[in-house]
Amino acid sequence: MTQELNRTAPGLFHTDVVKYWQQRYDGGDTYWLRKEATAMLVKHYNKLNPEGKAQNMLLPLCGKSVDLDWLSSQGVPLVVGVDCLLAVLREVSVRSGQSWIQTQVSESGSDFQLLERSDGKMKLYSGDMLRFSTEIAGTFDAMWERGSLIILPPTDINKYAELLKSLLNPGGRILLESIEFDKDAIDPATDYMPFPPFPYFPKDIRLLFEPECTVEYLDKSACKWKYGKETHLVIYLITKKNM
Template identity: 25%
Template sequence: MENSPTAASNEKCDDAKLQADRVVPKEEWLQKWEIKNIGFHNEEGHASFKKYLDLLLNGRNGQKIFFPLCGKTIEMKWLSDLGHHVIGVEISESALKEFFAEQNLSFTEETVAEIPGGKLFKSTTGNISLYCCSIYDLTSTITGKFDGIWDRGSLVAVNPSERERYAQLILSLMNKKCCCLLVTCEYDPRKHKGPPFYVPDSEVKSLYGKYCDIRFLEKIDSLSNRPKKWGLDYFFEVLHVLTLK
């Protein structure tokens, strides 16, 4: 009985609770960018993004794609070069300015009337718009709804206690034909407190299953030096695609 699928699922649910009270304050994220402790940033881009790009775009041109907690991910430049419209959100102003500098893009800066203290950085080409604010300050009234979402390091970064709020925001930003590529992390949460946080498939189903069709795409062995330094002996990235029912 202990080896039954139900028992294994229950064990994963119990493991997920180990990080339930973990909170990473805004100041800690800002400090990571300030001291360049940004091992979560992938300078080469994520291989799965290109692998599943056709799935994200579904043969459509000029799509509006959202990058939650975008940092300075280079995939934003890739998509803009293909003629798509990129919208991102990030609390670190330095991360956004570094993105434009590293990609040799000129940009404008403006305030956002609907978001106290919020700023909007826009490429002069007009197809990259990056908001500097809390992700929870965004609404579909401000950004409109999206045709695609690339959630590679966002759900696994938000505090576990905020996941329901986060998921509801993501759902509110999806248009009827939106495709969301979601990357979660699977490892032993007894050995690492996060972030990135451990998000089992059962959690994805709990957050999105009522509203979305969830399709498993791939489970990737991503045990590199970084998770090894955390004391982990296995680390997987799990990819799903979400579409509204």
């Protein structure tokens, strides 16, 4: 039985998450966006998808990441993205230069708008990530989780981790990018920032994904956070056990 990671966030960034992220996009406050595929994804892709056997791959809270296009270009048969902002996902469809079909998917009391590329190789779901389920899109061989965990309200992370594990096939892999604040900038035992991104440390990641999965540290890179705090981006490989 997975233990819960207890975090609270007084004065959380916004009670209306959709409105919050829409404001970020509208205001151009999207420093996380890249014009090229994320370097750590490219570097560790072979660990995420050894021998290219993954038949499908999920990108939770994908926004309009170009990683969607890059993974499709690597030959992944089906790339699936989920985000709360339909307008942002439509930008991905326009960028592709291909034709898409939009439909509504209602399962288990959840409503999602689905944008499906005409060749069937990419699907984009707009809705509440925490209400996504196997009934909506099945299960996945692999996931690229870039910075999604660290932007969710901390009170939702246990539910989110359980969701990812439920969506992952036995033997499936998650390449996860987390963030660590420099120890001089934040005390991980007591001092959590009341807005994203939120820092997570190895013990946190293990607590969220073990014992159903193994957690392997892969890589770390120093970077400058937009607020001037020194941070490290940390990459983990999470593999679901064949239980």
